[in-house]
Amino acid sequence: MAYETILVETRGKVGLITLNRPKALNALNSQMQEDVVAALQAYEADETIGAIVITGSEKAFAAGADIKEMHQKSYIDMYMADFFSGWDAMLRIRKPIIAAVSGYALGGGCELAMMCDFIIAGDNAKFGQPEITLGVMPGMGGSQRLTRFVGKSKAMDMCLTGRMMDAEEAERSGLVSRVVPAATLVDEALKAAEKIASFSLPAVLMNKEAVNRSYETTLTEGLRFERRVFHSMFALEDQKEGMEAFSDKRAPNFRNQ
Numbered sequence: 385m386a387y388e389t390i391l392v393e394t395r396g397k398v399g400l401i402t403l404n405r406p407k408a409l410n411a412l413n414s415q416m417q418e419d420v421v422a423a424l425q426a427y428e429a430d431e432t433i434g435a436i437v438i439t440g441s442e443k444a445f446a447a448g449a450d451i452k453e454m455h456q457k458s459y460i461d462m463y464m465a466d467f468f469s470g471w472d473a474m475l476r477i478r479k480p481i482i483a484a485v486s487g488y489a490l491g492g493g494c495e496l497a498m499m500c501d502f503i504i505a506g507d508n509a510k511f512g513q514p515e516i517t518l519g520v521m522p523g524m525g526g527s528q529r530l531t532r533f534v535g536k537s538k539a540m541d542m543c544l545t546g547r548m549m550d551a552e553e554a555e556r557s558g559l560v561s562r563v564v565p566a567a568t569l570v571d572e573a574l575k576a577a578e579k580i581a582s583f584s585l586p587a588v589l590m591n592k593e594a595v596n597r598s599y600e601t602t603l604t605e606g607l608r609f610e611r612r613v614f615h616s617m618f619a620l621e622d623q624k625e626g627m628e629a630f631s632d633k634r635a636p637n638f639r640n641q
């Protein structure tokens with residue numbers, strides 16, 4: 385399938401989506417939202433794919449929602465279109481998605497990265513929620529997800545001052561899982577995705593679901609959910625294979641069953 389605003393390549397069991405509006409620093413317009421969601425849904429349906437990486441350019445993962453597309457819209461335009469709600473489809477993707485962030489991840493760019501399952505940052509990455517400088521506030525989840533990642537104090541600081549956080553601070557604050565040299569960012573993200581894709585797909589999906597559940601429920605309910613899902617994994621052939629392979633001192637051969 386051809387996309388207008390992204391490049392899509394398959395590398396073995398990994399889907400790689402590259403945001404591709406370089407002249408606008410990958411500003412996220414409605415077309416890009418449609419393209420990214422469609423590509424993710426295609427990878428979700430593709431049985432050969434075990435994990436997905438989303439990346440941008442060296443200068444910008446994405447410099448935010450497209451201000452030029454938005455700025456003339458009225459309240460009723462935004463409300464009736466439920467503007468940005470198209471991104472919610474990303475949350476229904478069950479396969480893991482890694483954001484590989486180089487350069488600017490601002491506003492909607494930071495929010496898109498946070499919608500992924502984890503973020504690997506290049507050492508040149510800069511994160512921010514600068515909406516306050518435009519007279520608005522985050523609208524793709526920044527005020528909620530950033531607060532969960534980095535805590536109230538830093539999230540307030542970022543949203544109220546609009547300042548950027550560099551890669552080192554982002555790692556220290558828990559926003560990103562690791563920082564790597566910008567030159568090797570995509571390779572490192574692909575390596576992580578290949579590792580995930582080498583495991584049992586149902587086990588991967590259940591791990592993702594359980595970690596995400598911790599954001600939505602109490603500790604008691606989350607622990608109960610984890611135990612039930614863990615028990616259910618003993619119905620998988622891949623559980624037998626994984627544990628037998630350990631005992632036999634050989635590599636497991638997972639069949640996603």
Ligand SMILES: CC(C)(O)CC(=O)SCCNC(=O)CCNC(=O)[C@H](O)C(C)(C)COP(=O)(O)OP(=O)(O)OC[C@H]1O[C@@H](n2cnc3c(N)ncnc32)[C@H](O)[C@@H]1OP(=O)(O)O
Nearest residue numbers: 407408409411447448449450451452490491492522523524
């Ligand atoms: C989703 C919500 C609700 O949360 C809201 C948002 O996301 S609002 C957007 C938040 N993002 C920003 O406010 C960042 C805006 N961009 C910048 O501040 C700067 O571009 C920069 C600091 C990231 C980089 O500066 P510089 O290197 O000087 O490049 P520029 O010349 O400014 O940009 C190059 C080119 O890209 C266009 N651009 C950049 N960001 C956006 C954007 N968010 N929307 C639309 N277009 C953007 C910029 O206008 C330039 O294009 P031309 O004007 O030269 O055609």
